[in-house]
Amino acid sequence: xxxxxxSGAEVKMPGASVKVSCKASGYTFTNYIIHxxxxxxxxxxxxxxxxxTGNGNTKYSQKFQGxxxxxxxxxASTVYMEVSSLRSEDTAIYYCARVAAAGIVGWFDPWGQGxxxxxxx
Amino acid sequence: DIVMTQSPDSLAVSLGExxxxxxxxxxxxxxxxxxxxxxxxxxxxxxxxxxxxxxxASTRESGVPDRFSGSGSGTDFALTISSLQAEDxxxxxxxxxxxxxxxxxxQGTKLEIK
Numbered sequence: 001x002x003x004x005x006x007s008g009a010e011v012k013m014p015g016a017s018v019k020v021s022c023k024a025s026g027y028t029f030t031n032y033i034i035h036x037x038x039x040x041x042x043x044x045x046x047x048x049x050x051x052x053t054g055n056g057n058t059k060y061s062q063k064f065q066g067x068x069x070x071x072x073x074x075x076a077s078t079v080y081m082e083v084s085s086l087r088s089e090d091t092a093i094y095y096c097a098r099v100a101a102a103g104i105v106g107w108f109d110p111w112g113q114g115x116x117x118x119x120x121x
Numbered sequence: 122d123i124v125m126t127q128s129p130d131s132l133a134v135s136l137g138e139x140x141x142x143x144x145x146x147x148x149x150x151x152x153x154x155x156x157x158x159x160x161x162x163x164x165x166x167x168x169x170x171x172x173x174x175x176x177x178a179s180t181r182e183s184g185v186p187d188r189f190s191g192s193g194s195g196t197d198f199a200l201t202i203s204s205l206q207a208e209d210x211x212x213x214x215x216x217x218x219x220x221x222x223x224x225x226x227x228q229g230t231k232l233e234i235k
Binding site: 035037046059095104108111 | 122159161163165170171172173176182212214216218221222223224225226227228229
């Protein structure tokens with residue numbers, strides 16, 4: 001069965017960085033693109049970017065370009081999403097999600113359980 | 122970027138009644154080469170990640186009750202729940218995956234029991 005398991009909750013100071021992990025299991029890791037989506041408290045879903053786990057290519061939402069970095073470790077079947085220069089508005093649940101079908105295009109299924117990042121002084 | 126706009130923002134429907142949520146894209150998400158609409162619907166309950174309901178605008182995901190259906194083409198889409206059940210209370214999101222580089226979600230529609 002396909003699973004995405006994310007790292008735990010984090011509390012960070014403004015200006016710091018946070019790195020969230022997403023460990024995949026149950027399928028061939030390098031065959032499926034993984035996306036990151038965040039959700040601020042009480043708000044909707046915001047797409048952040050994706051990584052092609054096969055070749056490492058990435059694409060980011062313009063909003064996060066330059067402040068978000070998505071990487072992967074194929075030996076660990078894990079994708080990482082790092083946000084730098086954190087501010088209070090980055091307080092959110094961060095989700096990883098896999099494209100349902102092998103290839104580039106597609107809907108997201110499954111999703112990770114989410115990782116809460118709180119930015120507070 | 123393709124902007125997805127849902128309506129209404131919130132909806133209250135009586136148990137057993139029909140609920141319809143609309144989603145409009147700022148440009149067509151119909152890919153002419155395969156005649157498929159690159160649109161998905163998700164359901165999110167409190168404290169849970171989103172759950173896939175519908176893809177290709179109208180294909181129901183395995184295990185999703187048949188009271189859920191998707192319709193529409195081009196720029197205008199709808200998610201319909203034919204007979205609302207208590208467990209359907211959630212926030213629903215549409216998403217386009219037409220733009221292979223940039224994915225976008227609608228703002229969400231909160232569905233409640235009247």
